[in-house]
Amino acid sequence: AQSVTQPDIHITVSEGASLELRCNYSYGATPYLFWYVQSPGQGLQLLLKYFSGDTLVQGIKGFEAEFKRSQSSFNLRKPSVHWSDAAEYFCAVGVPSGGGADGLTFGKGTHLIIQP
Amino acid sequence: DAGVIQSPRHEVTEMGQEVTLRCKPISGHNSLFWYRQTMMRGLELLIYFNNNVPIDDSGMPEDRFSAKMPNASFSTLKIQPSEPRDSAVYFCASSLGGAQHEAFFGQGTRLTVV
Numbered sequence: 001a002q003s004v005t006q007p008d009i010h011i012t013v014s015e016g017a018s019l020e021l022r023c024n025y026s027y028g029a030t031p032y033l034f035w036y037v038q039s040p041g042q043g044l045q046l047l048l049k050y051f052s053g054d055t056l057v058q059g060i061k062g063f064e065a066e067f068k069r070s071q072s073s074f075n076l077r078k079p080s081v082h083w084s085d086a087a088e089y090f091c092a093v094g095v096p097s098g099g100g101a102d103g104l105t106f107g108k109g110t111h112l113i114i115q116p
Numbered sequence: 117d118a119g120v121i122q123s124p125r126h127e128v129t130e131m132g133q134e135v136t137l138r139c140k141p142i143s144g145h146n147s148l149f150w151y152r153q154t155m156m157r158g159l160e161l162l163i164y165f166n167n168n169v170p171i172d173d174s175g176m177p178e179d180r181f182s183a184k185m186p187n188a189s190f191s192t193l194k195i196q197p198s199e200p201r202d203s204a205v206y207f208c209a210s211s212l213g214g215a216q217h218e219a220f221f222g223q224g225t226r227l228t229v230v
Contacts, residue, residue, distance in 0.1 A: 031215075032216050034218075042223055043207055043223045045221070046218045049216075049218065090159065103149050103161035104161065104219060107158070109158060
């Protein structure tokens, strides 16, 4: 079965600084990869996704992520964070099964704190 | 579209009572998912439906949990009887089907069992 590891439970970044959130997955092939963001009291919103092709994907709100097959990683980056980026970030994998819908397997999340 | 709509937003109930959570997926979406979020276990997939049919309920923790999708626009997650360890935020999500499609999440139902 697939699994997702987000090694950082909390990360604190100064406003305007760059950000990188780590994500590692375990799966026998290349899964579908996602990053979601959750603001307090809200549901999850998709930031970006990777299925195939260019390993650097662009998302909403200025985020990007890079798929590295050799490292089984899909790290999320942003060159300059804003106070509004403070939230919980989840990495997730989806497995192509070819037979109907499949749910996602989520990491435990990384809580991003922005310092003024 | 108003997005995925869940009700109620908050539910406080006593142990042993029946709890029913409701979800209206986005129109046109044929896949629906129920997730549970806790501090200890994170986000867990409980069950998902495709075209109103339950596909995988292996994530349902116990027989006390049941889910139905009587039509394409409505689903319920029922806990009977409820226990304090069921306290969590329950999310419903819908998508066009297949793992490659974005899942749109509702705002969740925060359940507290006392």
